[in-house]
Amino acid sequence: MRLYNLKDHTEVVNFGQAVRQGLGREQGLFFPGTIPAFSASEIDELLKLDFVSRSAKLLSAFIGSEIASEDVLRCVRNAFQFPAPVKAVEDDIGTLELFHGPTLAFKDFGGRFMAQALVQVAANDRITILTATSGDTGAAVAHAFYHLPNIRVVILYPKGKISPLQEKLFCTLGDNIHTIAIEGDFDDCQSLVKKAFDDELLKKTIGLNSANSINISRLLAQICYYFEAFAQLNEAQRRELVISVPSGNFGDLTAGLLAKAMGLPIKRFIAATNSNDTVPRYLDSGLWQPHTTVATISNAMDVSQPNNWPRIEEIFKRENWPLTSLAHGAVSDEVTKQTVLALNQKGYLSEPHGAIAYRVLRDQLQSGEYGLFLGTAHPAKFREVVEGILGHDITLPKELAERADMTLLSHNMKSDFTVLRDFLMTLQW
Ligand SMILES: *Cc1c(COP(=O)(O)O)cnc(C)c1O
Numbered sequence: 001m002r003l004y005n006l007k008d009h010t011e012v013v014n015f016g017q018a019v020r021q022g023l024g025r026e027q028g029l030f031f032p033g034t035i036p037a038f039s040a041s042e043i044d045e046l047l048k049l050d051f052v053s054r055s056a057k058l059l060s061a062f063i064g065s066e067i068a069s070e071d072v073l074r075c076v077r078n079a080f081q082f083p084a085p086v087k088a089v090e091d092d093i094g095t096l097e098l099f100h101g102p103t104l105a106f107k108d109f110g111g112r113f114m115a116q117a118l119v120q121v122a123a124n125d126r127i128t129i130l131t132a133t134s135g136d137t138g139a140a141v142a143h144a145f146y147h148l149p150n151i152r153v154v155i156l157y158p159k160g161k162i163s164p165l166q167e168k169l170f171c172t173l174g175d176n177i178h179t180i181a182i183e184g185d186f187d188d189c190q191s192l193v194k195k196a197f198d199d200e201l202l203k204k205t206i207g208l209n210s211a212n213s214i215n216i217s218r219l220l221a222q223i224c225y226y227f228e229a230f231a232q233l234n235e236a237q238r239r240e241l242v243i244s245v246p247s248g249n250f251g252d253l254t255a256g257l258l259a260k261a262m263g264l265p266i267k268r269f270i271a272a273t274n275s276n277d278t279v280p281r282y283l284d285s286g287l288w289q290p291h292t293t294v295a296t297i298s299n300a301m302d303v304s305q306p307n308n309w310p311r312i313e314e315i316f317k318r319e320n321w322p323l324t325s326l327a328h329g330a331v332s333d334e335v336t337k338q339t340v341l342a343l344n345q346k347g348y349l350s351e352p353h354g355a356i357a358y359r360v361l362r363d364q365l366q367s368g369e370y371g372l373f374l375g376t377a378h379p380a381k382f383r384e385v386v387e388g389i390l391g392h393d394i395t396l397p398k399e400l401a402e403r404a405d406m407t408l409l410s411h412n413m414k415s416d417f418t419v420l421r422d423f424l425m426t427l428q429w
Pocket of ligand 1: 105106107136246247248249250251252253300301353376377
């Protein structure tokens with residue numbers, strides 16, 4: 001597989017390099033040189049396969065001979081150990097539930113495949129993943145790399161500033177997962193990580209890697225669940241399918257557009273955001289004018305400069321699709337709350353991110369069309385917000401409930417780089 005840097009097309013790498021490097025020169029994103037395309041009959045054949053076999057075929061179509069197809073299949077089988085079911089919400093609307101993985105959010109799909117891919121391409125090099133988290137990504141990364149050989153993970157988080165349940169989810173694992181509660185805020189954690197990456201000696205000695213969210217392996221993995229959703233729909237639902245994606249950094253939407261470019265017949269995509277609406281405003285006015293990020297109840301989408309946007313523009317350009325064909329809408333916190341409540345009255349318990357995607361879809365769906373919105377997180381992940389809206393408690397899924405009584409294994413540390421550096425340099429394999 002060949003990928004090029006969107007900021008400098010002369011930088012070309014293979015899949016292994018893209019996975020290991022993450023970003024190219026000038027912080028440019030990598031993009032596939034060729035998007036494999038399937039005919040309608042090939043798509044029909046793919047849709048008949050089970051989730052894991054089909055996903056391995058889709059990923060091998062991108063990766064090519066660089067990784068043997070049996071190895072890709074093994075990576076997918078290890079990564080995708082939970083389903084992505086479509087549930088009916090109304091006659092003409094369903095939701096693709098992407099939150100049945102170990103950390104109850106769609107990021108488990110991309111994170112777990114990236115972890116498997118990294119082990120595959122790292123040969124026998126030892127790698128230390130260092131990352132800062134305000135909650136969500138840390139949990140997904142920790143679970144994705146748990147027990148994997150030659151890889152250890154060090155996660156920094158602000159002490160006392162993430163929800164207790166969130167902390168239990170990734171600070172009770174042990175083995176190759178090291179968690180450090182920093183006496184400071186999230187910015188302090190991020191600045192410690194940045195200092196570590198600027199320290200060439202440390203970087204080389206411990207094989208530092210960031211495994212961050214712009215890694216191409218995540219996006220490719222996410223393509224697979226759009227096919228899985230389609231496979232579960234009946235013929236009438238497939239005919240005019242509209243998919244609404246709750247968007248923050250726009251990775252999920254990028255993956256959906258790639259699925260369409262590969263031949264999956266999706267009529268239209270909707271980019272749904274909260275009040276951090278840089279993209280909807282851009283699509284209306286043609287002006288890219290990010291505002292300061294505002295805090296909302298759908299906080300995983302509190303992004304005003306979405307880092308995957310250049311990939312989306314590249315897809316539209318390469319496929320000759322007009323950017324005006326991308327539907328869009330932004331939803332306020334007030335309307336998000338009303339929508340969670342309204343969905344609950346219809347018998348579907350949602351959470352703010354999925355509810356935003358539903359709201360824009362409901363408002364824009366035309367007669368004859370079938371709509372799907374992505375359910376990106378389990379309602380229990382946003383328990384405080386959801387319980388506040390509904391006015392009653394919700395039950396915890398077993399992934400959260402079983403960790404609630406476990407002992408935290410985190411180290412405590414001052415926000416001091418020399419202390420962190422010593423810790424990393426002396427950490428035993
Ligand atoms: C990360 C996240 C999103 C946004 O996904 P992007 O790929 O960044 O657009 C939406 N919902 C939830 C629950 C998330 O964790």
